[in-house]
Amino acid sequence: xxxxxxxxxxxxxxxxxxxxxxxxxxxxxxxxxxxxxxxxxxxxxxxxxxxxxxxxxxxxxxxxxxxxxxxxxxxxxxxxxxxxxxxxxxxxxxxxxxxxxxxxxxxxxxxxxxxxxxxxxxxxxxxxxxxxxxxxxxxx
Amino acid sequence: xxxxxxxxxxxxxxxxxxxxxxxxxxxxxxxxxxxxxxxxxxxxxxxxxxxxxxxxxxxxxxxxxxxxxxxxxxxxxxxxxxxxxxxxxxxxxxxxxxxxxxxxxxxxxxxxxxxxxxxxxxxxxxxxxxxxxxxxxxxxxxxxxx
Numbered sequence: 001x002x003x004x005x006x007x008x009x010x011x012x013x014x015x016x017x018x019x020x021x022x023x024x025x026x027x028x029x030x031x032x033x034x035x036x037x038x039x040x041x042x043x044x045x046x047x048x049x050x051x052x053x054x055x056x057x058x059x060x061x062x063x064x065x066x067x068x069x070x071x072x073x074x075x076x077x078x079x080x081x082x083x084x085x086x087x088x089x090x091x092x093x094x095x096x097x098x099x100x101x102x103x104x105x106x107x108x109x110x111x112x113x114x115x116x117x118x119x120x121x122x123x124x125x126x127x128x129x130x131x132x133x134x135x136x137x138x139x140x
Numbered sequence: 141x142x143x144x145x146x147x148x149x150x151x152x153x154x155x156x157x158x159x160x161x162x163x164x165x166x167x168x169x170x171x172x173x174x175x176x177x178x179x180x181x182x183x184x185x186x187x188x189x190x191x192x193x194x195x196x197x198x199x200x201x202x203x204x205x206x207x208x209x210x211x212x213x214x215x216x217x218x219x220x221x222x223x224x225x226x227x228x229x230x231x232x233x234x235x236x237x238x239x240x241x242x243x244x245x246x247x248x249x250x251x252x253x254x255x256x257x258x259x260x261x262x263x264x265x266x267x268x269x270x271x272x273x274x275x276x277x278x279x280x281x282x283x284x285x286x
Contacts, residue, residue: 020199022281024160059201061162067198085166085197130275131283133164 020133021089023060027140029119030055034093036107037065040086044106047087048075054138065089089134094125103127103136159225159278161202163233165194166285169262173235173282176244177205179219179228185249188215194284204228225278233282235270236260243272245280 025031031054036045047065052072054060062068066084080087091104094115101115102108103125117123117140126137165171175189187205190212194200202208205219205228221228232244239260244250253272258265266286273281 020162020164022160022162022164022199022201024201024203024279026160026203057203059160059162059203059207061164061199061201063164063166063197063199128275130281131271131273133162133281133283135162135275135279135281 019089020064021060021062021136022130022133023054023092023136023138025054025056025058025060025138027117027121027123027138028056029117029121029123029140031094031117031123031138034095035062035068035089036091036093036102036104037068037080037087037089038106039065039081040083040088042081042087045090047078047080048093049073050075092125092127092136094123101125104134159204159229161230161279162281163192163194163200164281164283165196165198166283167259167263167266167268168196168286169259169266169268170195171235171260171268171284172237172240173200173233175202175208175230176232176234176249177208177219177228177230178248179205180222181220182217185231185244187217187219189213190215205230229278230280233270233272235282235284236268240268241270243270243282245272245274 032051035049037047049068050072064085065080065087090106091102091108094101099116101113103113104127111127113125114122121140124139128135171194173192176185177187178184189208204221231248232250234242241255242250243255256269259268269285271283
């Protein structure tokens with residue numbers, strides 16, 4: 001039990017250094033999403049990415065926040081301060097007309113949610129911690 | 141590591157989750173990975189992929205086994221997702237050829253999910269630890285750490 005507790009504690013500490021963000025879209029629709037993160041000593045969600053597009057049955061993977069700068073890029077000239085590997089993933093943001101959803105930690109209040117996708121169906125979003133990484137599942 | 145996997149599985153109940161393979165290279169060396177998988181027409185570890193090149197401090201991701209059909213391709217094979225995730229799935233990975241080793245889901249064809257070997261020579265006298273983590277029955281993360 002103590003081992004399990006220790007493991008759980010490790011997970012709570014997990015999102016910090018060397019964490020990857022993995023997104024898996026198994027829905028029937030293309031998904032457009034922004035990612036939010038912060039630098040090692042920054043504030044939650046201070047970094048907002050441009051919109052990235054993930055096709056149906058497609059994936060997106062970032063080893064560290066520094067890779068967001070390459071594709072899709074950060075908004076308004078934002079950059080990660082310090083070591084990109086020490087930056088922290090905060091949330092994913094979904095916008096579809098009047099329908100918005102922010103899932104994650106930091107500036108998000110939920111780790112699961114539902115938003116209308118561009119095809120008119122309900123898109124389920126589930127943010128989970130997998131080892132030291134963040135895994136987000138998108139599915140109808 | 142088993143504990144972490146157990147804890148991970150507790151945190152990820154799996155409902156609604158679908159199968160994906162994520163490869164995460166946290167080392168400063170390029171890692172070469174061959175993926176082992178199964179589908180309707182190929183038994184456990186019956187599918188073996190060509191080399192996936194994962195640059196230093198970068199990641200690769202595959203939603204399903206058909207994502208490897210074209211690049212890097214399966215060795216003389218074509219994968220299908222017929223039958224869904226109860227039929228196809230990820231089994232293991234070989235990395236860095238003869239300098240590396242084999243890891244995978246220990247209920248599939250490889251006996252270990254963690255392996256530490258000397259790196260492939262790009263950082264002399266460093267080592268790389270490869271870890272296979274099955275998040276649920278069908279989603280797996282392969283991680284390389286210094």
